[in-house]
Amino acid sequence: MSQESSPPAREGSLEAPTRHPIAWKDPEFLNETSLFKELERIFDICHGCRRCFSLCNAFPTLFDAIDESSTGELDGVDRKVYWDVVDHCYLCDMCYMSKCPYVPPHPWNVDFPHLMLRAKAYKFENQPVRTRDKILSSTDLVGSLAGIPVVAEVVNAVAKTGVGRKLLDKTLGVHPRAPIPDYHSRTYRKRHAAGSHPTFAAQPAGDTRGRVVLFMTCYGNRNEPGLNEDLVAIFEHNGIEVTLLQQERCCGMPKLELGDLRAIEKLKEDNIPALAAKVDAGWDIVTPIPSCTLMFKQELPLMFPDDAAVARVRDAMFDPFEYLWARYKAGLLRTDFAGRLGKVSYHVACHLRVQNLGLRTRDVLMLVPDTQVDAIERCSGHNGTYAVKREYRDVSMKIGRPVMRKVADAKADHYSSDCPMAGHQIESGLEQGGPPEHPLKLLRMAYGI
Structure with missing residues (x-):
């Protein structure tokens, strides 16, 4: 393995990983030669380590291809396999956060998820994209169409039949036994107009200010509005004022998985100004879906490191139970x-x-x-x-x-x-x-x- 002569894993395993900004607007980001050079470098390091073999199918796909190659090394693997590895990565980030000893500040600078994101972005720009993948990642569009009264009932009913699931499989490649959510024509937003929640005297505690904007999420609005209803009931029970934005778009995580970074930028341009204005007015932000929280806390700030509004939203964004625990530590959570x-x-x-x-x-x-x-x-x-x-x-x-x-x-x-x-x-x-x-x-x- 070519990396054997390189420095060992960094000393001090408790040192926090450093995440570098995603230079997605740099011309080198989508340069094929540069991309494959980095894929080969990182794949060779992963081949010599193999700590992540049990996390997902991206790593076994890579390791099996190497083991079955004529050389037993990465140079014997057909580059077509690289795309199989990329497709099996769903950007969960667990290899970076919990397994890899070579993440920065180690000099080997291994960030496997963001290398996969780079490859996905290259693939999105340079290879045909399946209609199925475009549809599944367009949560705003699909939800608005499937959530039309009567249409929602038909969509939900068809999705529960064997014939309907076979049709979804044949037309979109959605597996007949995969769980797919219902759609509600009475979305959370339709049930609870912006500004309709009771007001409370804000009680700051730690990093929390005691008043929150609920970023409903596509899923929480259209598929399981009960998530938002439960969140709001709990927060208001604890004297925390909750409000909604007049309008919100998808956080962008589905488009990140697809590698459609330009679409993420458009969504960011819709969401961030409204959220930042609320932050500036003294509000925190919570979402009921961890992926949406992570998008605002990590991915958008790394994609737009010089955007001050993105940074303000990041710093005011909370997981709901993170928020409640902070209130409990301050003696402000009802028990x-x-x-x-x-x-x-x-x-x-x-x-x-x-x-x-x-x-x-x-x-x-x-x-x-x-x-x-x-x-x-x-x-x-x-x-x-x-x-x-x-x-x-x-x-x-x-x-x-x-x-x-x-x-x-x-x-x-x-x-x-x-x-x-x-x-x-x-x-x-x-x-x-x-x-x-x-x-x-x-x-x-x-x-x-």
Whole structure:
């Protein structure tokens, strides 16, 4: 392996990784020669290390190709395999945050997820893009069409039939057994107009200011509006004022997975000014979906490192349980719970883990009397749109099977995930048991509100 003569892994394994900005507007970013030179460099390092073999299917795809090549090294692998590796990466960030010893500030400067993002962006600009992938990543458009009254009921009904699922498989390549969400014509926004929530005297605590803008997310608005309703009920129960933006667009995470960086820029230009104006007026921001939170906390700031408004939004963005835990530490969270939860089997979503918050969801739920929360820190296999695609469904189930097995063996009173889509992925792999219950729903149940 060519890297054997290079410096060893950095000393001091507790040193925090450094994330470099994504130079996506630099002409070299999409230069094919430069890209493949970096792919070869990083793949060769990964080949010599192999610590990430169990995280997802990107690494086994690479390692198997190397092992089966004529040379047993990367130089014996057909470059077509590189694109298979790229397609199996769903940008969960877990290799960077939890496994790789060579991330910066190590001189080898390995950032596998953002190299995969670079390759996805090159592929999006230079190779045909499947209609299926364009549709699945266009959450605003799909949600607005599928959420039309009557249309929503038809879409939901068809999606629950064998014939309908076969049609989705044939036309879009959506696997017949993959979980797909319902669409609601009465979205959260239609149910709760902006500014319709009660007001409270703001009580700052730590980094929180006691008043929040709810970034509803596409999924929370159109697919599971109950997520937002639970969040708002909990926050208002704790004297935290909640408001909505007059309008919001998709955070951009689905487009990131596709490599459509220009579309992300357009979404950012719609969302950031409105959010930054609220921050400047004294509001914090929360979202019910970890991937959306991560997009504002990490990916947009790295894509637009010189944008002061993006930085202000980043600094005011919170996971809901991160926010509630900060209020609890300041003595401002109500603990007069009306009920118990018993045993909870709790899956920690990957995009929450990489935010380095600690297990705040678990910590808050454990405040409920007679409650035991067993955290499962492994990938569910859902990973954005990965698990619904025909060609990746079986692999996604293999990735998620250890989580599904732990949930089944726990025989808990409830099973839950911060990511509602991951929760339904787990549900699809269980032989018996009811649907998942989001941690926000569980906390609201405990409050009895």
